[in-house]
Amino acid sequence: MSRLLSSQAMSSFLPKKDLLGFAVLALILVVVLPLSLDIFRLNLVGKYLTYAFVAVGLVLCWGYGGILSLGQGVFFGLGGYAMAMFLKLEASDPESTKIQSTPGIPDFMDWNQITELPFFWQPFHSLGFTLLAIIVLPSILGYIIGVAMFKRRVGGVYFAIITQAFAAILTILIIGQQGYTGGVNGMTDLRTLHGWDIRTDSAKYVFYFLCVFMLFVCLLIAQFIRKSKLGRLLVAMRDKEDRVRFSGYDVSNFKIFVFCVGAIFAAIGGALFTLQVGFMSPTLVGIVPSIEMVIFCAVGGRLSIIGAVYGALAVNFAKTSFSESFPELWLFAMGGLFIAVVMAFPNGLAGLYNTYAAPKVDALFAKFFNKKSLTTTPPEGALTEPKKNGGIKKTPAVTAESRSIPQGAIHEPQ
Secondary structure: OHHHHHHHHHHHHOOHHHHHHHHHHHHHHHHHHHHHOOHHHHHHHHHHHHHHHHHHHHHHHHHHOOOOOOOHHHHHHHHHHHHHHHHHHHOOOOOOOOOOOOOOOOHHHHHOOOOOOOHHHHHHHOHHHHHHHHHHHHHHHHHHHHHHHHOOOOOHHHHHHHHHHHHHHHHHHHHHOHHHHOHHHOEOOOOEEOOEEOOOHHHHHHHHHHHHHHHHHHHHHHHHHHHOHHHHHHHHHHHOHHHHHHOOOOHHHHHHHHHHHHHHHHHHHHHHHHHHHOOEOHHHOOHHHHHHHHHHHHHHOOOOHHHHHHHHHHHHHHHHHHHHHOOOOHHHHHHHHHHHHHHHOOOHHHHHHHHHHHHHHHHHHHHHHHHHHHHHOOOOOOOOHHHHHOOOOHHHHHHHHHHOOOOOHHHOOO
């Protein structure tokens, strides 16, 4: 009985179609790409995957909760800068900085005539505090923004504009406080993590697989939220917020929670970006990168957490390829891509897959497993019973049913 219940709970948490999506993504990221790409290209893929954290968080906020945030770069930057501060302090020991006028502090502080490490930099000597800060800082900021906005029923386009303003404010703050943040150049020359050189090929392999592991942890958390009662409430709030409120639920609390979850995902992505790329700058925090993150989610499919990962990979790959040949035209291409997604395929790559590819895949699997069950474990009288009951002939019926699934329907909470 307990096994039956656990099996039902597992199938409810991770249905076969979702399980297949997770398995294919894991196969691509863990086996195919590491075996087929050199370390330079694999490191680029690792960088693209850090944006997938933000896209997955946006699927929960925007796709399910109806909260369009154009300031996710703020949280991405918080996580990235927290990790960069730890790495920068490790690279600024007195021995390495003895040629400075004030040894033992980061080089950009010395250039700006700061003679003492600021108090808010001191805790970042500890890796434990840094890891805690990557989770806690975006949570606190997300909670403050959420309480200030959602408790006053600010939403829709007004919330999107306000989050954009936060991205602009943080960018101006970072650039203006050059002596404490590195200014427009950001934090560079990050070398070691607890004495381990992060610039070697072996370190890049380790960080890539760490990034994949953390991405799947976030995907499973997002899947849990989708399939839980909270996921159904988020969809209800997105479609009919007043009805949910009149049913007795405090809508703002749910919005604050999912917004904080999206902020934490983005911060984890930012920290992994710093580890893999080796720097952090305000160009990754502002309005433009925040809008690009929304495009990653839209292209992949704002109702699909797996699609968001593919969207981040596809758009960033196109950005790298296209910007090498036409660097000035890339932003126009990005804008055109966003318009095309909204006008032509609003459910993104996941919607295209569900409409055109999923029925064929389902039919193929149904045909394969039916054949396998008939050839491997033929029960007594199996040659006559299927014909009487029409068991084999039910396969086209399953195919017809699967073809009737609307675009993006499998991503809705059951």
